Amino acid sequence: MQSRSYSPTQQRKYSPSVPNLNIKFNGEYIELSSSPRKGNYFDARSKLSESKLTPANCGEIIPFYNQNIKFTNRELRSPINEINGNSIIGDTLQLWIPSKGVYIKDNPPLSYFSISPEKLEMILKEDDSIKFVPRPFPLGKISPQDLVDNHYLVELLDGSLKEFVKLSARYKDPSPRVFGFEDVIKPTVTVTALRSFSNNHLILDGHFNPHWTGYMFGRVD
Numbered sequence: 001m002q003s004r005s006y007s008p009t010q011q012r013k014y015s016p017s018v019p020n021l022n023i024k025f026n027g028e029y030i031e032l033s034s035s036p037r038k039g040n041y042f043d044a045r046s047k048l049s050e051s052k053l054t055p056a057n058c059g060e061i062i063p064f065y066n067q068n069i070k071f072t073n074r075e076l077r078s079p080i081n082e083i084n085g086n087s088i089i090g091d092t093l094q095l096w097i098p099s100k101g102v103y104i105k106d107n108p109p110l111s112y113f114s115i116s117p118e119k120l121e122m123i124l125k126e127d128d129s130i131k132f133v134p135r136p137f138p139l140g141k142i143s144p145q146d147l148v149d150n151h152y153l154v155e156l157l158d159g160s161l162k163e164f165v166k167l168s169a170r171y172k173d174p175s176p177r178v179f180g181f182e183d184v185i186k187p188t189v190t191v192t193a194l195r196s197f198s199n200n201h202l203i204l205d206g207h208f209n210p211h212w213t214g215y216m217f218g219r220v221d
Contacts, residue, residue, distance in 0.1 A: 032064050032218065032219055032220070033053055036088070036215035037216050038213070038215050039214075040212060040213055041210035041216070042110075042113070044089060048216060055217075055218055055219070056216070057107055058091075058156060058158070058160075058192040058194070059157050060090070060219065062157060062160035062163045062164050087194070087195045087205065087212070088193060088195060088217065089193045089214040091108070091191070092104065092105070092108075092192040093105045093112060093113075093189065094190045094192060094206055095117060095120055095188070096188045096189075096190065097184070098183060098185060098187070101134040102133050103121070103130055103131070104130070104133065105124065112189075117186065117188060120187070121187050133155050137150060139152075139178050139179065141176075142176055144165060144169065147161070147165050148162075150178075153178065156204075156206065164176075167202060168202050170199075171200060171201050172201070175201065176201060177201060177203045177204070178206065179205045179206055180207050181206075190208055190209065190210070193212075
């Protein structure tokens with residue numbers, strides 16, 4: 001397991017400073033709200049639902065992040081810079097299975113979090129639309145040349161892998177840190193988050209606990 005101690009960074013007050021943005025994802029343009037919702041996964045998702053917004057999944061937040069992070073001018077404000085250092089939670093569930101690999105589901109039903117991971121595994125096994133990534137796959141610090149061949153990232157980012165490579169290359173260290181479980185004792189449910197604490201390197205967190213605090217962006221459908 002790629003472990004590290006975690007304590008949510010002190011949250012900053014956010015005031016939207018730019019209009020909603022259109023981003024290109026899987027060949028189509030979608031509109032994301034520039035105003036994120038703060039809380040754990042469940043609270044932030046509920047707040048988005050109250051605003052008639054669909055939570056953006058992991059693949060959708062990558063191009064949004066790349067378009068909005070600013071390194072060169074501290075006077076430039078963006079939705080990302082305003083909350084830099086905090087986790088941006090993608091609406092992408094991961095179910096880690098002992099010795100086998102991980103199931104990946106974008107925009108999952110909330111009911112998936114209220115049943116046992118063992119029962120959830122049985123449900124996902126029968127769903128042909130669910131992505132499953134078998135072990136082994138590298139975690140931790142991933143070099144730029146190894147990113148495109150990482151089948152875990154190919155499935156997790158769902159069409160945004162090239163954008164993720166471009167985004168990582170903008171940091172001082174272009175090798176992002178990809179967190180996940182090397183193995184688990186029992187089936188374990190997580191969500192996915194993206195963050196960077198400076199312009200040093202990017203972090204993609206695949207073992208983000210849904211009860212940890214972060215921000216979520218919503219899609220305007």
